[in-house]
Amino acid sequence: MVNRLKFLHIADLHLGRLLYGRSLIEDQRHFLFENLLPAIDRHKPDGVLIAGDLYDRPVASTEAIALFDALLDALSARQVPTVVISGNHDGPERIAVGAKMLARFGIHIVTSLDAAFQPIELGGAQIFALPYFDNAQMRAFLGDETLRGAGACMRAAVEKMEAQFAPGKLHVLVAHCFAAGASTSDSESRLFVGGAGDVPTDCFAPFDYAALGHLHAAQSAGSTARYAGSPLKYSVDEAHQKKSMTLVTLEPGAAPQIELLPVTPLHDVKRLNGKFDDLLAAGTAQPDGDYVEILLEDDAPVFCPADRLRPYYPNLLSVRSTWFLKAGAAAPSAAAQNRDRTAVFDGFLRDICGDEPQAGDTELFLEIMRELEAKEA
Structure with missing residues (x-):
């Protein structure tokens, strides 16, 4: 009878992912070779479980494929048994290439329902x-055409697996699905509307771990x-x-x-907010190489903020402004509109032209704007 087993569980690698058009392949390489493999060397798990979305798209980029190939080589060299399933972002037929040969070396890539009901024997565990x-x-x-919804389908699948449970062994499920009540993020979406894609969590109860x-x-x-x-x-x-890997005993x-097990990324992803001058001063004092989204809280518009900040925030993703957000939220009164236009014009002269507004410049600008509006009307 088995005493204890230890597995390292990861998922959703999304190799080849882009963030605001930026390739994350080097960030992903850093995770695999500076986080995952050292964790395997340190903790020596009995197996590694990769629960789907290996790639970010069904037709993966050549860089993503090469990175997965390097991972397979590293896992094989360590002789650590590994179970990989396909997720909704993967092209099952493509990642299944060489699966039978890899299984002889302890790396099991499962992409079909036929294989899902043939338990993988790993030490004292059956892995489905x-x-x-x-x-x-x-x-x-x-x-069974009477099955409706992901919950009913998952329950029927688990019942079929339970019939193959061997006594005295641990039973582990590796799956890619949406569990009812779970929290989502912007980078993934629920696949069905109205809860039809939700899997009740009691479906997983027969397993020692899912x-x-x-x-x-x-x-x-x-x-x-x-x-x-x-x-x-x-x-x-x-x-x-807080990103991590799961070590389960x-x-x-x-x-x-x-x-x-905490993950130390090559670049973090974060939001910064504050006045433009403060953010510029902070970046000048200590440049920030993380992926950054900035929200400006200035009371007036700031011209070309991204171009002026990027030398100190080289991985700047976007810049938004509370001033513009407020300006677009409601139609301003004529007086407020003039004040806003004055701020825009004065800021343009100061930040773009390098000149301070002179007497009469603003009045002339507002007069021209009124004339243009009258012609449009």
């Missing part, structure tokens, strides 16, 4: 690797299931999240023991 599926696929595979993928925030999904979350921040909405009859 269930790739992402849509409900029609599961209905057709099980031959290693889930699809949601990018690390979180529990019931008593025995967990999302590892994405290892990197893939939207500014995730700036507050399993013993018969005991709740999973979870240890979160």
Whole structure:
């Protein structure tokens, strides 16, 4: 009878991902070779579980494929058993190339429902690797057209797996789905409307542990299931999240023991807000190489803020302004409109032309604007 097993659970690598048009391939390489592989060397897990969305798109970039190939080589060299499933972003047929050969070296890539119901024997555990599926696929595979919704399909699949449970072994599920009640981020979307894609968390109860993928925030999904979350921040909405890898220790009859291994990224993703001059001074004093979204809180418009900030924030993603947000929120009165135009004009002369507004300049500008509006009317 098995005593205990330890697994390193990750998910949602999204190799080849872009953030505001910027390639994250070097950030992902840093995660794999400076975070994941050292964690494997340090903790020596009995297996690695990768719960889907290996790539960011079905037809992956050559850089993403080369990076996954390098990961496979590193895992094979360490002789650490690995289970990988396809997620909704993956092209199942493409990542399945060479799967039979890789399985002989302990790397199991599962992309079909046929293979999902053939448990992978890993030490004293049976691992059921269930790739992402849509409900029609599961209905057709099980031959049951009465199944409606992801919950019913998942429950039927689990019942079929339970029939193969061997006594005295640990039972682990690797799946890519949306668990009911879980928290989402901007970088992933719910696949169905009205809850039809939700899987009740009690579906995972028969397993000693369910290693889930699809949601990018690390979180529990019931008593025995967990999302590892994405290892990197893939939207500014995730700036507050603490990214990690999940090290889970399993013993018969005991709740999973979870240890979160922090990820140190090559570049963080964060939001900054404040006055333009303050942010410029901070960046000048200490340039910030992280991926940054900036919200300006100035009471007047600032001209060309991104161009002026980028030398000190080289990975600047975007700049927004509360002044512009407020200006667009409501139609201003004529007096307020003149004040706003005056601020724009004075700022243009000062910041772009390098001149201080002279007597009569602003009045002439406002007169020209009124004449143009009269002609348009």
